[in-house]
Amino acid sequence: MTVQNVSFLGLGVMGYPMAGHLANAGYTVTVYNRTTAKAQAWCEEYAGHAAATVAEAVAQADIVFMCVGNDDDVRSVTAQVLQTLPSGATLVDHTTASAELARELEQTCAQQNIAFIDAPVSGGQAGAQNGQLTVMAGGDESAFAKVLPVINSYARHAQRLGPAGSGQLAKMMNQICIAGIVQGLAEALHFGQQAGLDCEQVIQVISKGAAQSWQMDNRATTMLANQYDFGFAVDWMRKDLSIALEEARRNGSTLALTALVDQYYADVQK
Amino acid sequence: MTVQNVSFLGLGVMGYPMAGHLANAGYTVTVYNRTTAKAQAWCEEYAGHAAATVAEAVAQADIVFMCVGNDDDVRSVTAQVLQTLPSGATLVDHTTASAELARELEQTCAQQNIAFIDAPVSGGQAGAQNGQLTVMAGGDESAFAKVLPVINSYARHAQRLGPAGSGQLAKMMNQICIAGIVQGLAEALHFGQQAGLDCEQVIQVISKGAAQSWQMDNRATTMLANQYDFGFAVDWMRKDLSIALEEARRNGSTLALTALVDQYYADVQK
Amino acid sequence: MTVQNVSFLGLGVMGYPMAGHLANAGYTVTVYNRTTAKAQAWCEEYAGHAAATVAEAVAQADIVFMCVGNDDDVRSVTAQVLQTLPSGATLVDHTTASAELARELEQTCAQQNIAFIDAPVSGGQAGAQNGQLTVMAGGDESAFAKVLPVINSYARHAQRLGPAGSGQLAKMMNQICIAGIVQGLAEALHFGQQAGLDCEQVIQVISKGAAQSWQMDNRATTMLANQYDFGFAVDWMRKDLSIALEEARRNGSTLALTALVDQYYADVQK
Amino acid sequence: MTVQNVSFLGLGVMGYPMAGHLANAGYTVTVYNRTTAKAQAWCEEYAGHAAATVAEAVAQADIVFMCVGNDDDVRSVTAQVLQTLPSGATLVDHTTASAELARELEQTCAQQNIAFIDAPVSGGQAGAQNGQLTVMAGGDESAFAKVLPVINSYARHAQRLGPAGSGQLAKMMNQICIAGIVQGLAEALHFGQQAGLDCEQVIQVISKGAAQSWQMDNRATTMLANQYDFGFAVDWMRKDLSIALEEARRNGSTLALTALVDQYYADVQK
Numbered sequence A, B, C, D: 001m002t003v004q005n006v007s008f009l010g011l012g013v014m015g016y017p018m019a020g021h022l023a024n025a026g027y028t029v030t031v032y033n034r035t036t037a038k039a040q041a042w043c044e045e046y047a048g049h050a051a052a053t054v055a056e057a058v059a060q061a062d063i064v065f066m067c068v069g070n071d072d073d074v075r076s077v078t079a080q081v082l083q084t085l086p087s088g089a090t091l092v093d094h095t096t097a098s099a100e101l102a103r104e105l106e107q108t109c110a111q112q113n114i115a116f117i118d119a120p121v122s123g124g125q126a127g128a129q130n131g132q133l134t135v136m137a138g139g140d141e142s143a144f145a146k147v148l149p150v151i152n153s154y155a156r157h158a159q160r161l162g163p164a165g166s167g168q169l170a171k172m173m174n175q176i177c178i179a180g181i182v183q184g185l186a187e188a189l190h191f192g193q194q195a196g197l198d199c200e201q202v203i204q205v206i207s208k209g210a211a212q213s214w215q216m217d218n219r220a221t222t223m224l225a226n227q228y229d230f231g232f233a234v235d236w237m238r239k240d241l242s243i244a245l246e247e248a249r250r251n252g253s254t255l256a257l258t259a260l261v262d263q264y265y266a267d268v269q270k
């Protein structure tokens, strides 16, 4: 079977350009966005059309993609999807959400013979726009194989990492790493400024060695310019760390640094 | 003036290969090591000769390099150096030590018309062996210009970052960054193992994006194999963080994550 | 109206003796426990009788007390209570649970003209047995006035602290304080032992001053005997801190120490 | 031998009233203060006279008391004391300082047949004024027995806790406990305010139970009034925690909460 019809639900910062790449790649794209204006704007920019409801948007789809906010949003949108999505189709969720939700929705979808893939992304807004996202996926192997070429429209690298929820768990590992990196970098820059160093110059030197990180290469200058706007959405980061801490509570891991960083973000949010 | 005679004091894990690169580069090298056996071994491997005392080792030197343990060691060795080092020479300290010490020793040396450069390194044992160290320097600009070509025998990149102490302060920034990166990575791997993920595979995927770091690229596999041997000397790391925390106390910066990581190392040391 | 009939749901470590005090105080007590054996044991020890279901237990009640496990437990038991509890009655929840749940259940109960009081307790098993509990309550003022004399059967001090949820919020403050106190005490004892001090003697001296706490007076000796069994149920403490951290996320407070202590308990749980 | 002549060095917030109690108890008191004006004021308030130098102040003393700032101050004042203090006398140091210093000074003093007692205090300015301090002492047993009745002029409770340094180590335990208590209390109050509770009322209730502490009883109201002035000298507290963290580094204990609280104080200091 060749995939023809795809739907994209949620045209936010991430979803809008992702859906655009699908259209550019030649798929027949139906989009849906809760706030209608964004869907209309999208239709003016890309080939494809907008549906008035989720149910209408997915009624003919082979694959449905979604990128909304949090667990509650995913659950609510999925309920609407399941009203009309044909048996045999696949639902791919790009939202960063809990692993538990992924396991739950895989079960629910299975009852209608629909495959569910959790597929959170990293790469930020720039990655979505340039079609250079990293996609971490969980779920059935053959279902993933079917969606992979389509996902590659906007991904530099997409990989299945295990059963349902594995994509979300991998994204949690990603965010835990970032929490440590960004906080270490923030403290180093704060320290350097207090010490009267030329931090730009120091970063140039130390980024050649064992202290190097993607964040240092790409964010240190921004952070120096305005130390408290961390160059990413603090609200999303807190949501993500909250999901990771919740999962850690369940699987018995100790995440002291992550818990502490999460509390710093509480201060930053104010 | 062309530099001919150089001395190297402290043939430890770092100093031994560094002094070797100087010999290989054609300098006339005199080495000194407290424990004589190491100096003898060095003389068998490289062209150069060993002196019985620090005073003897530096009596004819244009430049003296030293790489010993901590502040106390540097202070004690420097006192011996100043007994015989000729006026006009330069003393380069590659030890990771405090910025205060560097400022103090620059003053002391100046009284004998000797330039002092603090020049801690990063790159580890491998960097020392391959001559690929990064050198962060502080001190007088022309003194640094004089020693730079010699340092380049074992450095991939050496840079002066400001007045006396600036090299040490830059190294502190380096270690603060590493503290956050390594702890975040350790927590992510611990979490991934508790979650039952194939961590190698996840690391391969996420190292393509915003969670990437030198530590992830070079240490994650080792850490997975034996999570609590961090692939570097915990004792050195604690010494370095202690120096940074002490300096932070002085310059009024807040290093909560660094302080916490330092305490974890206390547990690891046991 | 004079209160005659009271029901007690959940005869655990806390509920069993609390219900006993009600019987001893002369109230007509009907108890219910999911595991029947405990209810039978209770009936042999106290005047009162056991019901086979929640619905049966509360069908004639003026006041229903409940002390179960967590939010989910409270929600499930309340649903059963509302099947038969007469209009005009009051439901008092002694479980440590979330403030949100209290607000939600107050609304639900109000639809059947039933008052809901959140009333978590402190004082532990000993307090329950000796009738010396502290009760922190939230909810309607006149409803609280009605139940107060009955609660006094097992409370040294019971107080309403505001609208629905206020009891739970006060209990969270209580647990946050305890988290800091116990962790500080644990670190001090650990430090003292490493320093080779006679910790019992030191505690006797410092408990006379600004370092004094109920925990020091009552728990230090136990902690010294076996430092890692903290003399209270670590699982309950983690649940309570989790509730507090969740609420903090909602109300925008930063609880760094609490978050850190919660992570230590993660280690202790292993 | 009956003690007649005592000297008090350092008439700061603590020393001034302590020396006053000695005078009121009938001892012949000679005081010294670096800033002369304070010594003069003291002489106008109490019976006793002021000396112009440390050496003069202690030349006839049986016991010398000192309460100055930090390790460096104690070392410098002690050097002056040893110029004239007669053999057979005792030097009691009430400064909060390191245990290492106490061990070092006991040795130095012993060479002149002078006993050295480390005797840091708790109880704050109020305790000093009311003569209700707690004194934690280390050093020789018979030397302590000799000074105890004199110390009781201003102490509610004074106790020897072991050899030289033990008083300082006990004081560190005291400060570690306080660090946890105060931070827990601060977070609880912050949380309560964000939650819209009447915190005064909640504190009244929870101070009856397991969350009680001297700090809660005596400082909560002040902290509520002005959350960031902690009712004690943050600078002293940081000095004390720094001493404890340094000692922990030496004796191999892990003080994560203490390290974190110390960093918060860094923020408060700004």
Ligand SMILES: NC(=O)C1=CN([C@@H]2O[C@H](COP(=O)(O)OP(=O)(O)OC[C@H]3O[C@@H](n4cnc5c(N)ncnc54)[C@H](OP(=O)(O)O)[C@@H]3O)[C@@H](O)[C@H]2O)C=CC1
Residues within 6 Å of the ligand: A009, A010, A011, A012, A013, A014, A015, A033, A034, A035, A038, A067, A068, A069, A070, A072, A073, A074, A076, A077, A094, A095, A096, A097, A121, A122, A123, A124, A125, A233, A236
């Ligand atoms: N932004 C980033 O850098 C990254 C974000 N992510 C994750 O991707 C997800 C989306 O992020 P982003 O695009 O930035 O978010 P936006 O807030 O920009 O977009 C969210 C989208 O979801 C829709 N939506 C939310 N809730 C519902 C609902 N209940 N029913 C229907 N539609 C809903 C919104 O509709 P409407 O327009 O009507 O509000 C909007 O289209 C999040 O989980 C985020 O954590 C992952 C990596 C990077």
Ligand SMILES: NC(=O)C1=CN([C@@H]2O[C@H](COP(=O)(O)OP(=O)(O)OC[C@H]3O[C@@H](n4cnc5c(N)ncnc54)[C@H](OP(=O)(O)O)[C@@H]3O)[C@@H](O)[C@H]2O)C=CC1
Residues within 6 Å of the ligand: B009, B010, B011, B012, B013, B014, B015, B033, B034, B035, B038, B067, B068, B069, B070, B072, B073, B074, B076, B077, B094, B095, B096, B097, B121, B122, B123, B124, B125, B233, B236
């Ligand atoms: N190892 C690493 O990966 C890195 C280390 N560093 C820093 O470099 C410095 C040296 O480290 P490393 O080479 O690993 O250490 P080693 O312990 O291997 O070597 C230390 C050297 O210093 C000498 N030494 C120490 N104290 C004295 C003293 N008081 N008088 C005379 N000689 C003394 C030792 O002599 P002896 O042989 O007699 O003991 C030895 O030659 C440290 O400051 C460390 O933090 C920086 C980057 C990486």
Ligand SMILES: NC(=O)C1=CN([C@@H]2O[C@H](COP(=O)(O)OP(=O)(O)OC[C@H]3O[C@@H](n4cnc5c(N)ncnc54)[C@H](OP(=O)(O)O)[C@@H]3O)[C@@H](O)[C@H]2O)C=CC1
Residues within 6 Å of the ligand: D009, D010, D011, D012, D013, D014, D015, D033, D034, D035, D038, D067, D068, D069, D070, D072, D073, D074, D076, D077, D094, D095, D096, D097, D121, D122, D123, D124, D125, D233, D236
């Ligand atoms: N304040 C408090 O609540 C408590 C304090 N402590 C501890 O007690 C000690 C004293 O505290 P506090 O009285 O509050 O401090 P103050 O700053 O009020 O007083 C310090 C005293 O020491 C003198 N002094 C300091 N350095 C020297 C020096 N190098 N040579 C000679 N004299 C010196 C000062 O002299 P000058 O007047 O000339 O400056 C002054 O008399 C500290 O170690 C503190 O940590 C312990 C418990 C409670």
